Amino acid sequence: xxxxxLETTVGPLALKxxxxxxxxxxxxxxxxxxxxxxxxxxxxxxxxxxPDTMEIQDVSPRFAAWKDEKAELLGxxxxxLLSRKDEAYWTAEIAAIKRDYPDRVLIASIMASSxxxxxxxxxxxxxxxxxxxxxxxxxxxxxxxxxxxxxxxxQHPDLVGGVTRAVRKVAxxxxxxxxxxxxxxxxxxAEAAVQARADILSAINTVQCLMGIDLETLxxxxxxxxxSTYGGYSGPAVKPIGxxxxxxxxxxxxxxLMGIGGISRWQDAAEYIAAGASAVQVCTAVMWEGxxxxxxxNAGLSGYLAGKGFSGVGALRGRALxxxxxxxxxxxxxxxxxxxxxxxRCTSCGRxxxxxxxxxxxxxxxxxxxxxxxxxxxxxxxxxxxxCPGGVIVMLPGA
Ligand SMILES: Cc1cc2nc3c(=O)[nH]c(=O)nc-3n(C[C@H](O)[C@H](O)[C@H](O)COP(=O)(O)O)c2cc1C
Numbered sequence: 429x430x431x432x433x434l435e436t437t438v439g440p441l442a443l444k445x446x447x448x449x450x451x452x453x454x455x456x457x458x459x460x461x462x463x464x465x466x467x468x469x470x471x472x473x474x475x476x477x478x479p480d481t482m483e484i485q486d487v488s489p490r491f492a493a494w495k496d497e498k499a500e501l502l503g504x505x506x507x508x509l510l511s512r513k514d515e516a517y518w519t520a521e522i523a524a525i526k527r528d529y530p531d532r533v534l535i536a537s538i539m540a541s542s543x544x545x546x547x548x549x550x551x552x553x554x555x556x557x558x559x560x561x562x563x564x565x566x567x568x569x570x571x572x573x574x575x576x577x578x579x580x581x582x583q584h585p586d587l588v589g590g591v592t593r594a595v596r597k598v599a600x601x602x603x604x605x606x607x608x609x610x611x612x613x614x615x616x617x618a619e620a621a622v623q624a625r626a627d628i629l630s631a632i633n634t635v636q637c638l639m640g641i642d643l644e645t646l647x648x649x650x651x652x653x654x655x656s657t658y659g660g661y662s663g664p665a666v667k668p669i670g671x672x673x674x675x676x677x678x679x680x681x682x683x684x685l686m687g688i689g690g691i692s693r694w695q696d697a698a699e700y701i702a703a704g705a706s707a708v709q710v711c712t713a714v715m716w717e718g719x720x721x722x723x724x725x726n727a728g729l730s731g732y733l734a735g736k737g738f739s740g741v742g743a744l745r746g747r748a749l750x751x752x753x754x755x756x757x758x759x760x761x762x763x764x765x766x767x768x769x770x771x772x773r774c775t776s777c778g779r780x781x782x783x784x785x786x787x788x789x790x791x792x793x794x795x796x797x798x799x800x801x802x803x804x805x806x807x808x809x810x811x812x813x814x815x816c817p818g819g820v821i822v823m824l825p826g827a
Pocket of ligand 1: 450451452453475476504505506508509510511537565568606632633634661662663664666688689690691709710711712713
């Protein structure tokens with residue numbers, strides 16, 4: 429069998445592979461976008477462009493990170509604003525990049541004031557420069573909402589519909605609406621965008637957060653001269669939120685989707701595709717590890733598709749969706765029970781005992797260094813299998 433195809437279509441957009449750079453620091457300049465295209469990214473969403481009249485003044489520092497003991501990233505916060513480069517810079521760069529890389533998809537992310545005419549003018553500007561598509565940033569959760577834009581628009585379906593409808597009137601290129609997860613239910617905003625004739629939805633933008641407080645100084649993080657503000661959470665920690673949002677939209681609406689949030693390995697991308705996305709966008713992982721990660725992502729996804737016998741990305745798309753439903757519909761017949769799969773690897777650390785005693789069903793005990801699971805007491809919740817550091821405890825089917 430020939431190698432599976434990584435080519436994919438997202439609505440009207442055709443991509444060489446499903447990997448795009450999301451709008452953010454990795455797309456803050458034309459040179460970075462060119463660098464990414466050389467490495468194999470199929471597309472890029474430029475850092476959000478605003479009208480020259482909109483003042484963009486960043487603070488320093490503007491990031492905070494939550495890392496594990498090996499300094500691997502768990503979650504990332506930013507309070508960065510939008511592109512500080514002006515319209516003239518971006519129109520020249522868009523035209524030049526498209527000239528050099530006609531086979532890559534270059535998307536212009538835009539944000540204007542709540543005045544529809546401003547959105548239309550900016551949309552015309554980037555479209556005339558040669559952008560392949562326009563992504564409406566109605567989802568930035570920090571800084572911009574206090575000025576009545578960003579997530580302040582995305583949190584109100586009627587405003588999402590209004591901005592989308594206004595830009596649709598002038599946009600001849602495909603129109604993407606980037607949604608905010610900072611809502612109780614994503615569907616009303618998604619529906620409003622689709623009704624206003626968005627071609628594609630992308631999700632998620634960052635999740636509003638406060639990274640932490642320095643207990644020595646009592647300064648919130650990131651500390652800007654001692655103070656902070658609520659920022660946008662991204663990186664591995666937000667993947668479950670992104671997957672939930674993307675699958676929820678895919679189950680309810682017939683609209684092409686770009687999945688975003690916490691993607692750093694090919695497996696993350698494959699999960700988003702199985703949850704209904706046609707392509708994915710990546711930001712934080714590129715900031716952390718460099719744009720070269722696309723090579724491993726392309727190779728890994730290709731190998732996975734081949735191993736599974738999938739002809740291409742399209743064959744994986746949405747494959748998990750029929751298995752996501754209501755709680756009531758879940759089986760009560762298929763019961764699992766805790767078991768020690770390879771007891772010789774057990775170090776008798778006792779974490780399973782403590783977890784099952786204080787957070788479970790008193791089914792695990794330890795005596796003389798020997799761990800015992802009482803099947804009659806085990807409720808099948810699975811907690812012990814997660815706290816076991818050696819992966820010794822597994823959940824096995826039982827009658
Ligand atoms: C430092 C930083 C700056 C960002 N700037 C923008 C932006 O200008 N426009 C935008 O639509 N999204 C912006 N984002 C959001 C990302 O495009 C993306 O939606 C989010 O970070 C989740 O993806 P990730 O986990 O791969 O980073 C930014 C994210 C980060 C971390």
